[in-house]
Amino acid sequence: MTTGRTRTFKISMSERCFRFKPDALPSHAPQKPGVYEFVTFDAEGRSQVLYVGLALADTVLEALSKHWQGRCEPTAEQLFSAAKDVYFDYVAAADIESLDDLKDIAGALMEAHKPRFNAGVPPASGRYASVRIEES
DSSP, rough: OOOOEEEEEEEESSOEEEEEEETTTTSSSSSSSSEEEEEEHHHOEEEEEEEEEESSSSSSHHHHHHTTTTSSOOOHHHHHHSSSEEEEEEEEEEEEEEEEEEHHHHHHHHHHHHOOTTTTSSSOOOOOOOOEEEEE
């Protein structure tokens, strides 16, 4: 049921990226549904998004734990094969009306970053003709 309109979501990511390791997850990953990213940095400190994830049935913490345990792709092994240092980041705040809007945010982030570990059609709620993201 696409409305034919463009929706712009205002989002803010977490205050910083956190190293992807087991002891960082409980203290830094949100215990609520959300959108998260696996990120690495080049020699100049520029970020490269490796994967954009969407946790709707789980919390972000549970989703990240599944990646670490190898129960969800990309696994930690796959991520660390692609980059020596892997971090996670997440959408800390967004002007969403329902959890379904997280699909649109994840899809827009996938479109923007073209992460190497995301394949297939990006998720979408189907409610908007196009989606834009404004990061603060």
